[in-house]
Amino acid sequence: MSLVKFESMLKTNSVYFFDLTEFEEIIIHYIDIGKHSLAKKALKLGLQQHPASIDLQLLKVEIFVFEDKIEQAKKLLQQIEILEPSNDEVFIQKAAIISKEGNHQEAINYLNKALSLTEDKEDVWSLLGMEYLYIDDFENARLSFINCLHTDVEDYASLYNVVYCFDMEDKHLDAITFLKEYIDKNPYCEVAWHQIGRQYSVLKMHDEALKAYDYAVLVDEFFVGGYLEKAKTLEALEEYQEAIDNYKITLELDDPTAYAYVRIGECYQRLGNDVAAVSYYKKAVHEDPLLAKGWMYLTHLYFDQKDYEKAGYYIAKALKIDESNSLYWRRYSEIKLKLSFFEEAIEGFQMCISLGDEELQLYIALVDVLTFVGEFNEALNVLFKAQKIHKNFAEIEYRFAGLFLILNKQNYGITHLINGMKIDFEYHIVLKELHPTVYFNEGIQKLLSDFEKAME
Missing domain, CATH: 1.25.40 (Serine Threonine Protein Phosphatase 5, Tetratricopeptide repeat)
Incomplete structure (x- = not known):
């Protein structure tokens, strides 16, 4: 309501009164959606009506930082700190500035100071986690994001970050243990089941991965990512028809992707159905004409069928997209040899060598x-x-x-x-x-x- 009132005021050149909370909500809204000129207008009017507001001054610091007016932001923060030395937002903004300058360890120090002053710790833990990620301190980053989850079990951004930290540490079994404990608290979380499946997939434990993906799509029957990973796992288990069925579900639930078409094509090829394989490879390159890999699948299929004319046509498509791929040039030469075009074959082999093969x-x-x-x-x-x-x-x-x-x-x-x-x-x-x-x-x-x- 206050946002509508503010925008109406701008159109009529009238001046309305807003309380401090309303101004904060309006300014934060415009910052979040990237309309900084409107945020600045609201801030200017807010400071005219509430000149003593520290919260508005802190929003002004945030806008300075976004506009790379770092020195102005620092000076204003110094003034605010003198007035409110125990304001946690002062240290959060200091951390943002120093992080922007690349000094992440000092930013961490400021955030720890903010953590000791604030009651709303979740946002600070999240910021701390990101700063630790900047310096590749995955253990402390992970612990920070876990603290976020303790506060809000459905903070899926933090959940993804925790798993990312485990991945970077190659602690996949530990990740599985953590995720199972998380599921005990939030059993109907398709994201957690999906992530457990991913960890099992990395460990090549495909049967266990498949069970996890089954739970993920059971919890959310519209979960495209779950069906996609399930299909990839079924491929690894050589259950190609089931893999095809799951890839096709992703096509029904979301816009079709060249990736899904290619995977379906390869599954059909492994089942010996080259006609269906060609059909889906062609759908892939129709969906994404710049998908060189799609043209290469067609090339390989026709080469295996000894249809070298068609193979030559499709390899030319792939090379037009990526002429710096030595493997493509090698296949090009093999095709030209089959067609007795020796000069072209020589050219292809020479290109491979010139590309470092x-x-x-x-x-x-x-x-x-x-x-x-x-x-x-x-x-x-x-x-x-x-x-x-x-x-x-x-x-x-x-x-x-x-x-x-x-x-x-x-x-x-x-x-x-x-x-x-x-x-x-x-x-x-x-x-x-x-x-x-x-x-x-x-x-x-x-x-x-x-x-x-x-x-x-």
Whole structure:
């Protein structure tokens, strides 16, 4: 009522009287909804009508802090503290200022002072918890938020923060113990059951997690988060049809998400229903066209089906969204190889390496394609790069041998061939696959035979 009266006053340019409590409620309302210009107007009028109000002066400090007028806020707080040295709000505002400046330990000291002066401790404990989080003191943060819960058992923000602290300390069993004790006091709290399930999920105790999620959705049949976690747990238990059913419930209860569509698609794929999988993957990318992972699921599915044309179409979609993903480029090259587009395959493998992917098999794949198209010197250059990272690998030595021998550099070729045989003699068969003319050379056959005899 007072808010309507105040806004009516602003429209008519009239001046009405409000008591102190009304002004506080009006100003706090505007601060909370982010309308600071209206909060300042109300504050100005409030101080005109109640110039001696310390509470209004403290709200003025709060507005100064929001506007980054820190020095003005500090000066006003000093004046207020002289008048009311035992006002807990003075120390709360001091803590807010010093925290904004990054001195969280001093802010904690001020808040502890406020705690000793106030009867309304819950808000101070909450602020203390946040300050402890800033300095990664998870134990004291957790204890502060637990104090909030002792005051208000339905303070779910504090409940989430307590669990977060346990998570950061990797104390998942302790979190479960705490949550079970909490549920004894508040048994119909779907949030607590959900959080117990999460802790069991982290510990890979999927059966126990499933029971917790069942309770969560039993308490609140419209709890989307509960169904979502239940579905993920059923996936982990390889109960794919049940997982699908629960993901579909989330689609009915809330706006559809690309994530849920993707998960449903993968469950169908695991059940061998590729038609349904494709349908849901397509729904996912329709819902979120920038979901590169969705395009990749389609790519992988069609690749597995040996439909390389469609796989190529979808990998291009994924790369358009995220061209810095080496795994995407690797799949791109694999597809291009299947389609005999060797230049594109080479480009893809080179992109992988340029993006920092230094896996040996990647270098080997690039060398083999370059060798196949007759780019022997370029293949050698790639092998030299690979050798700097991967030393004493038969895969590299035999390829060096084949290329040098093809290029009539006999000494280099023989040296690398011997190196390769010393590392892994059986792997010499790669020469037959890549360089049959080298492999069946009489001199090479004799060298291989002599080495094999020497090993016996």
